[in-house]
Amino acid sequence: MEKTKLLKELSNEIKDKLRHRGTNYAIIFFGIIVGILVFLVYFNKTISPDFPPYIVNTLKILMLVFGAYLIAALLIRITIDFIIRVLAKEFEIERKLLIKKLYAGLIYLIATLYIMWRLGFGLQNMTIVAGLITTGIAFAVRDIIMSYLSWYILLTKKPFRIGDYIKIGDEEGKVMHIGTFFVLIDNSPNTIDDFVRIPNRLFLEKPIQNFGQNNVLHTVKFYINEIPKNYDTKIEKIIKKINSELKIDVKAFLDYEQDKRFIRYEFRDDYSRKAELRDRIIRITAKML
Structure with missing residues (x-):
């Protein structure tokens, strides 16, 4: 089924991230580049020392850059499991992924500062360059940064958890x-192929209603033109039938909204039954009122 397939893909995606597939690819990429550069330098020194000085200097700079990032990737791969065990052993999977990204970013930042230091940048120049680079990157990928920020807030402030029923x-x-x-939100657990993807940044822009996971308060409105005769008797029978057939404890109230009369039913039940219960309550009311 489409829904089962999607959930399996999400599960595999999380497992791949926790298995550090991205870091492994980085190690392979940086390793290949460093290997090619080492070969070119060796070739120039021993076989054909004809490269112009500016090319040799460029090769050495590239070896420094990619070598530093290769060491950083290897360090991340070797230590990340230990870091997660120490800092996030009892955390949810999403929090573990967040810690992994922050740790990897810190290591790569240290590698970048080391490269700048080896290239002769002073502390002041390094600060200026780092600031300019950071500003440029932030402006270019501001939407991505906003998504990451929203993701971080969702995981740390926890306005909702996986399994909660929410409205935004x-x-x-x-x-x-x-x-x-x-x-990823499933707006109808009883049907397939109905997932909704909501951008993280929207959770910073719009209010969120969290209904929890179980025993959610539901409201059903049944509009009427006028209050029928023997209303109390009829509504009592309707409530009795609803409670008996649907196995819920429903309460009914007369209410008004913009000069429109309606019967407001309130009850608590699992959110996944919302559509089913609403349909049954309206049908029973229409038949018996």
């Missing part, structure tokens, strides 16, 4: 996955 804007449903850029 016009979308509502069960939270299935909290990703780096999107939150």
Whole structure:
């Protein structure tokens, strides 16, 4: 089924991240580049020392850059499991991924500062260059940074968890996955192929309603033109039938909204039954009122 397949893909994606597949690819990439550069330098020294000085200097600089990043990637790969065990042993998977990204970013930042130091940048120049680079990157990928920031807030402040039923804007449903850029919501657990991907940044812009996971308060409105005769008797029978057939404890109230009368039913039940219960309550009321 489409839904099962998607959930399996999300699970595999998380496992791949925790297995450090991205770091492994980085090690292979940097290793290949460093190997090629080492070969070229060796070739120039021993076989054909005809390279112009500026090319030799360029090769050495590239060896420094890619060599530093290769060492950084190897260090991350060797130590990341230990870091996660120490800092995030009891955390959820999403929090572990966040810690992994922050740790990897810190190591690569140290490698970058080391490269700049070896290239002769003073502390002041390094600070200026780092600031300019950071500003340029932040401006170029501001949407990505906003998504990461939103992701970080969602994981640390926890306005909702995986498995909670939430509503944001016009979308509502069960939270299935909290990703780096999107939150995956299932707005109908009983049907397939109905997932909604909500960009993380929207959770900073719009209010969030968290209904929890179980025993959620539901409201159903049944509009009427006028209050029927023997209303109390009829509504009592309706409530009795609803409670008996649907196995819920429902309460009914007369209410008004913009000069429109309606019966407001309130009850608590699992969120996944919301559509089913609403349909049954409206049908029973229409038949018996």
